[in-house]
Amino acid sequence: MHRRRFLALALGVMVAGGCGDMGGPGAGWARRLTIVAPVVRGRRWDQAAHALAAILTGERMAGAVEVSGAGAQGMAALTAFAAAVGGPFAREGRVFLAGVPMLAGGETADADSVLAASTPLARLAGDWSVLAVSPNSLLRTFEDFVAALRRDPARLVVGGGAGGGSDHVLYGMIGKCLGVDVRLMEYAGYPTESEAVEALHEGRVAALLGSAGSLLPKIATGRLMPLAVSSGERIDGIDAPTLMEREVRLEYADWCGVLGPRAMSPDDRDGAVALCDRIDASPRWQAVCAANGWHRAYLSGDDFRRWLVTETRRTRAVLNELGLLSIPDTNCWGGCVRRH
Structure with a gap:
């Protein structure tokens, strides 16, 4: 996984403390x-x-x-x-x-x-995101996905995490960058990533947005075919271009x-x-x-x-x-x- 800054959104962890030596009580403990x-x-x-x-x-x-x-x-x-x-x-x-x-x-x-x-x-x-489809999808490249989205944004249903969450927001940002009417785009949110993957394989969604890290094993075994990643540089183990490479000025x-x-x-x-x-x-x-x-x-x-x-x-x-x-x-x- 490449490590560099990212420019856009997407969950959170909290922590607190102070400075000091690692040995016990004091400033930072x-x-x-x-x-x-x-x-x-x-x-x-x-x-x-x-x-x-x-x-x-x-x-x-x-x-x-x-x-x-x-x-x-x-x-x-x-x-x-x-x-x-x-x-x-x-x-x-x-x-x-x-x-x-x-x-x-x-x-x-x-x-x-x-x-x-x-x-x-x-x-x-x-956590970088990946746009993926099933291995038998007619969408073989990111360009195929873009063409289908521009042709009929209401027909191309994309799945991912909860509505309003990071996957949904990313999909909206992609559509906006591509000049698509974002309000016409269809998104299906699922409580778990496994349910979203199941929906993809059952044909209920045409493509999937999800965590590149957690979906990597399914990509490696051929259960998913990646079309693009949201990182600024390509991700090891995922044979797919970045959105930036495909002239979508977005890193997320x-x-x-x-x-x-x-x-x-x-x-x-x-x-x-x-x-x-x-x-x-x-x-x-x-x-x-x-x-x-x-x-x-x-x-x-x-x-x-x-x-x-x-x-x-x-x-x-x-x-x-x-x-x-x-x-x-x-x-x-x-x-x-x-x-x-």
Whole structure:
């Protein structure tokens, strides 16, 4: 998996802490840390949250780490997180896992934005996407896909994750880049990637957008045929051009970012960002990313906040063109499904 920055959207992991030596209590050591991860257990970023917990304790960045499911989804989970009152971060830190569905949820639910409800700390990783079809598809190349989409965007149904999520947003961005009327495009969202793959093989969708890392084994065995990838450079093991190579000026990855409580003090915020710095530099975290095909895309502090402002605007624009801003069920993490 090539490692370089990515320019567009797409889920999230939370973490916090400070600086200091790796040997125990001090600046950069949290006595107790809670990672709030409102995602489906066992999914990609839930796995990342548990990997982070193991690294934080294993490398003595925190005394104890708990991964919490939040008991809610979307902006409801973030709102509850923001409203909770906690002590100093070094004593009892709390961080939150967020990404594209969270941004979309804030817009579709007409709720406070992610920026208003939290303190952005860092973007940790991302996951490139792949556009794939079944091996017996008549769409043999990305050019075939483009021709079919331009000819009849309402007839070409593309499947992927939950409506309003990263796959759906990427499809809207591709259509926009190609000059297609995005409101006419058909998308079918599924709770799990395996269900989306099943829909593809059963002919219920013509193509599939999904995680390049998780779909790589199916591509390697010939169960899926890739047409394009959303990375800036070609991905090892996937014989397909980038969107940029096909003159679609788009580079995109589903991202994993760390948020802190809304009312963090400057000292707590600086300590949390410093801990994120240490996580990104950890060989164990780098190994986790490599093993899962995740792209390390680190951005922290004010840089992350500025990027998040831009991403929020971009997400809102795409959701508006897709006609999703009035659809409340976009406010979910993997539990929504919009079938056609």
